[in-house]
Amino acid sequence: MKQVLFLAWQSLRFNRLQSVILVFGLAVTLYLPLAVNGLVGRYQAGLLQRAATTPLVAGALGSRFDLVLHALYFRGRVPRLLKMADVEALRDTGYAQPIPLYARYTARREPIVGTTLDYFTFRQLRLARGEQLLELGDCVLGAEVAADLNLAPGDRLMTDPENVFDIAGSYPVNLRVMGVLAPARAPDDGAVFVDLKTTWLIQGLAHGHSDITGTNADAGVVLNRSATNVTANAALAEFTEVTATNITSFHFHGDPADFPVSAVLPVARDEKSAALLRGRYQGPEATIQILAARSVVEELLGLVFRVKRFFDVNAVLVAAATGLFLLLVVVLSLRLRRPEMETMFRLGCARGLMARLVAAELGAILLVSAALALIGTEITLALVSLW
């Protein structure tokens, strides 16, 4: 066998250009399905892992896919909104501790997630630097956001206006970066976390401005003053960031029970509580849907795998075509090498040894191609997970 391998190596080395072309052609053919399968596998594992750690998701009636994608990954369309009263109603059932989420706005295109400190405990998120949310206008950054935007505790981060053409809409708020979370290898790495009240501030449900109730207030901004009410005109400037000196001027308008949230993570005490909670919200009169995140994600993956099956069939056809091309190459190569084979036979070489020689060359090409495809797949998966 040693001699066969030696001759095979010499032949491949001599025909190095042809060998390299064959190796790369096969490697690419093997790499594509391997990489697609690897990526889909990781995507599936990531999605399922997140879903497994979030048993229940609650939200307004509507698309279950939108709600789960929004609540788990902060991606996709913002579902119809709930009110804080709905959150309290969930709490009042006694079956679960509801963690409200309001992920509607962005800061430098990164999703802002308004929530409570319970969320950090629930997701086991820990700070790598800085401090937790303390006051209105504070934010804590996911690890990827901090790295991508090059921000650290003490920096400021401006929220994106919801609609640049709506001058009466909400004003951007300059958030204060309080801390950076340790990498969690989860969607939390790509989010900006704020207190729920800060999200309402971004929405314009709360605001802060200079005091116009005092007698020394700028008369140019006061339209009307009565014993119980002061009306200001549009010249009254609102604060765009919360500071130690102006924090007391921030106040909310409206009933807090009507303030919006986009989803709720009900953390049930146990499986029985979870089942009872779901049962309570399954009637036709229910205005809230409570979903088992895993089953929704699995349903979503079913759609993905239907598409993947198409790619699998495609990969099989490409592999079959490549196999036929390879067969053609081998047949043509054998025809070209007939004089060489004849010489070896005349010199006393067994036909079986000649077959082993060709098989060794082909095997070496397939082996190197497979190795390259595997290395390429591993590099791709590593790069994708870094990215």
Place this chain on the structure above:
Amino acid sequence: MILIQNLVFHYPRSTFTLRVPELVVTAGEKVALAGPSGCGKTTLLHLLAGILLPDEGTILVVDTEPPALSDAARRAFRIATLGLVFQDFQLLEYLDVFENILLPYRINPALRLTLAVRARALQLARETGIDHRLTHRPGRLSQGEKQRTALCRALLTQPRCLLADEPTGNLDSAAKTRVLEVLFEQCARARATLLMVTHDTGLLGRFDRAIHLAEVSR
């Protein structure tokens, strides 16, 4: 020695038939096999080497009857007892000169490629004047150098009988003379029997005797 008696051979789907009633070459003899094209000279060499099998008759080469052997035994006999030289050299283009010389040891599991074999290959290359080209591939050799490489390959197994099929047919006169000298020298040194096919009537005088196949097979 070589002995042929009442040999009959014909290729399938061909009208050509080779008949050799009797042919004898004694051990150590240098014999030229001449004859017009198509008279069966190469076919006769292939029959002697066991590459082809006769329809009838007896072939005895160095006390062995190749047609009576199994395929494997015939191959072993060919590699151990015979040296084959071809007109078109039949060197493997992906091996250098030294590896081409060693080829019989690479393709026959029965032969062991030892240091002694390598030394013998080097010695043969030196004696045939090809030692300065050992690392070159056949594509960079002259015709004479290619034939000397093929000659070294044929002699490496120390054959007792050398069958050469027009080894000088593709060579110019200087290369022809050199190859022939080497061939005779090596055969004399190994005391090997030489049966060489040639069209070149000018060379016939240099052999112990010449056999005209057309006459023998009449």
